[in-house]
Amino acid sequence: MNRTVQFLVLLTLCIRSSAVDENLILAESFPKELSQFGFFIDESAQVPHEDVIPYELISTLFSDYSYKQRWVYVPKNKKAEYRDSEVFDFPIGSALIKTFYYPVDERNPELGKNLLETRLLLKKESGWEALSYAWNEEQTEAYKKVAGKTINAAWTDFMGEEKEVRYRVPNVNQCKECHASDDKITPIGPKARNINKDYKFNEGEFNQLAYWMDRQIIDDYPLDLISPVDWTDENQGIDNRVRSYLDVNCGHCHSPTGNANSTGLYLHLNETRDIHLGIYKKPVATGRGSGGFKYSIVPGKPEESILLHRMASMDPGVMMPESGRALTHEEAVEMVKEWILLMKD
Amino acid sequence: MLSKNAISEDFFIDPGPDAHERLQEAMIIMNEGDTLTIRSGYYAFEDGLSLDIDNVVIKGEGMNETILDFKNQQSGAQGFLVTSNKVTLKDFAIMDAKGDALKVIGSKGINMINLRTEWTGGPKSTNGAYGFYPVESEDVLIDGCVAIGASDAGIYVGQSKNIIVRDSIAQYNVAGIEIENSFYADVYNNLASHNTAGILVFDLPDLPQQGGHHIRVFDNKSIDNDTDNFAPEGNIVGEVPRGTGIIVMANSDVEIFNNVMSGNGTVNLSIVSYSDDTDDPNYYPHPKRIQVYGNTYGPSGFDPDLETGDLAKALYEISNGNMPDIFWDGIVPMTQMVFGQPQDEKLKVKEDSEVSFLTISPIKYIMGFSNPTRTDKNEFKGVINPLEPIVIDGI
Numbered sequence: 056m057n058r059t060v061q062f063l064v065l066l067t068l069c070i071r072s073s074a075v076d077e078n079l080i081l082a083e084s085f086p087k088e089l090s091q092f093g094f095f096i097d098e099s100a101q102v103p104h105e106d107v108i109p110y111e112l113i114s115t116l117f118s119d120y121s122y123k124q125r126w127v128y129v130p131k132n133k134k135a136e137y138r139d140s141e142v143f144d145f146p147i148g149s150a151l152i153k154t155f156y157y158p159v160d161e162r163n164p165e166l167g168k169n170l171l172e173t174r175l176l177l178k179k180e181s182g183w184e185a186l187s188y189a190w191n192e193e194q195t196e197a198y199k200k201v202a203g204k205t206i207n208a209a210w211t212d213f214m215g216e217e218k219e220v221r222y223r224v225p226n227v228n229q230c231k232e233c234h235a236s237d238d239k240i241t242p243i244g245p246k247a248r249n250i251n252k253d254y255k256f257n258e259g260e261f262n263q264l265a266y267w268m269d270r271q272i273i274d275d276y277p278l279d280l281i282s283p284v285d286w287t288d289e290n291q292g293i294d295n296r297v298r299s300y301l302d303v304n305c306g307h308c309h310s311p312t313g314n315a316n317s318t319g320l321y322l323h324l325n326e327t328r329d330i331h332l333g334i335y336k337k338p339v340a341t342g343r344g345s346g347g348f349k350y351s352i353v354p355g356k357p358e359e360s361i362l363l364h365r366m367a368s369m370d371p372g373v374m375m376p377e378s379g380r381a382l383t384h385e386e387a388v389e390m391v392k393e394w395i396l397l398m399k400d
Numbered sequence: 401m402l403s404k405n406a407i408s409e410d411f412f413i414d415p416g417p418d419a420h421e422r423l424q425e426a427m428i429i430m431n432e433g434d435t436l437t438i439r440s441g442y443y444a445f446e447d448g449l450s451l452d453i454d455n456v457v458i459k460g461e462g463m464n465e466t467i468l469d470f471k472n473q474q475s476g477a478q479g480f481l482v483t484s485n486k487v488t489l490k491d492f493a494i495m496d497a498k499g500d501a502l503k504v505i506g507s508k509g510i511n512m513i514n515l516r517t518e519w520t521g522g523p524k525s526t527n528g529a530y531g532f533y534p535v536e537s538e539d540v541l542i543d544g545c546v547a548i549g550a551s552d553a554g555i556y557v558g559q560s561k562n563i564i565v566r567d568s569i570a571q572y573n574v575a576g577i578e579i580e581n582s583f584y585a586d587v588y589n590n591l592a593s594h595n596t597a598g599i600l601v602f603d604l605p606d607l608p609q610q611g612g613h614h615i616r617v618f619d620n621k622s623i624d625n626d627t628d629n630f631a632p633e634g635n636i637v638g639e640v641p642r643g644t645g646i647i648v649m650a651n652s653d654v655e656i657f658n659n660v661m662s663g664n665g666t667v668n669l670s671i672v673s674y675s676d677d678t679d680d681p682n683y684y685p686h687p688k689r690i691q692v693y694g695n696t697y698g699p700s701g702f703d704p705d706l707e708t709g710d711l712a713k714a715l716y717e718i719s720n721g722n723m724p725d726i727f728w729d730g731i732v733p734m735t736q737m738v739f740g741q742p743q744d745e746k747l748k749v750k751e752d753s754e755v756s757f758l759t760i761s762p763i764k765y766i767m768g769f770s771n772p773t774r775t776d777k778n779e780f781k782g783v784i785n786p787l788e789p790i791v792i793d794g795i
Contacts (some may be wrong), residue, residue: 060475120783121728133472180776201419201425201428201429202420202422202424202425202428203421203424203447205446205447220715221448221474221475226424226428226450227428227452228428228450228451228452228481228483228554229450231452231483232450238506298462309580311608314505316536317505317535317536317558317607317608317609317610318557319606330606330679331606336606337604337634337636337676338554338634338635339558339604339607340529340530340533340535340552340558341529341634341635342499342500342528342529342530342551342552342631342632342635343526343527343528343529343551343632344499344529345524345633345634345635346632346634347525347630347632347634348633348634349633361634368497369498371448371473371475371476371477371498372473372497372498372528373475373499374477377476377477378475378476380689381474381475387514
């Protein structure tokens, strides 16, 4: 055996030993440690295995100002199928991986990150299952947390201000609260229209959908996709920005198939009826969530609109969304305030 | 500590450190057919609890023994959330939740037995909205429960089907018991007292399930409902006047019989239409086929709440202060005002002769007649057609 062959054999062995463990993705129970899946070749530095592909969404859910890194894994020789305005139909054995973290100091990335949790959506024979792994203080391993966990986290923001949060890692049921559609767990983010943007991969900057095609993890995507606007993009019209924000932050529950359908308040992108968008809509079972106001949205009067009141609140009995947030998303509150203010009666 | 008995699959939770995590974890890892016992004691929780496993029993050791206290709740929109089927909850108390106490969404088969939900600081608008809050559920049993201090309804069943609420007590809530946008309900043997209003049967527009019907309210005591309305504004119950025994709004096929209504300062029984504007073409805002008979009426109307909503004020004016036991607003669709109500949709009232009744003739009212009211309940006599009792399989 010559040296080159030896080297190649060794290399193959190396790659094999660090392959993503598909059996664990398919297994009935989740392993205790995140590292067992083999999604990362360096856990602490969050360096993914080469089959684990990073991606970003155009518009994202607010989670107490935490940062999120996302990856997708699709088994070899299988492809996720394109679905019109839905999430890609991923093959069994796929994984969606999302790590939540705070930078130590938003002004200086070199000071590092504080990893909070890594949430998994795994496509098993029986469908998607969700679970979160919370990182240890040493930041060397993340452990399964079926009942969730409280992390008292802190970071320094862009203004140099010290921020603190009672961050909640969701329990399995809370994962379902947002990820349930018609009672089945489903991913929210990876719809073709929502990943139709460029990303800086190791190999260079490409459109994510084009890259996914190239890596052969999806079967197809239309070239004429109409994508939501990035709600932070101030060059866009405020109506589009707000509807995009509400869609991704509220629409998974507040839709006719979501968990909050009994309210009659529907905030997903396809809703067009004023009353169901909240305009002069009376609360149904809101209780003190109403804040003493009569309607979800009063055009021109953000200060009398229940929707804004509940977005701004930090009281667990009042605030929306019901879970996943302990802080107020100030920038979004300002934007929605302006949107309601400009709204014509 | 969490312990698991391999043979019987029973889980036990004791008070102590990490009780929330132990209880929540057990309620996630338990399997169908298992029983979890929360041993007697005081549990102070900072986060809500949730259950999503079918066919399990979660029980305490008594509504005064196993106390789940949410006074310091930091997260969760309710104390306890159930989203699974064939669940029995019994023998514990949920106290001072920041939002609703016990919410059940989309469950088929939910038994709530001998539970207590309470806000301990007295009636306050900062209390949570609902004590018991099953919604979009089917086969709902609330039996032997106690609900105190809710700023909306102590026991609220919304957009559900096949419902029994019995042998329960609702006190010091805005509404004691409320059945809303629901089909097929029996509400019996309950005590609703010292609420703003005792028992409400409501239907509202613009919701996935509407057209509430087939509701039987019988053998209840709705007495001494004398608490000022403390609902936060914006909520429909915020319009309900203090001192109301039973209100039926915009439902069809409702039977009210053998109840005791007494000590209600505004009115014992009120039957009304939904009075706000709505563009919902699928919504019917008027009550129809309402049958009222064999009830016992004690003093009422002696302290009408003229401050809250329009009902008490309008009734006070139109009756010249002689508040009736039974009030029907008389509002029907325009065509029926002109051509009359279909015979089989008419209100039926069969009560003792001394029971007072008042309704408004809308046409006379609009045209400015000096006395647009009718008070002779003999006009509303008819043969009572009892509704079928509600049956829940296995109950």
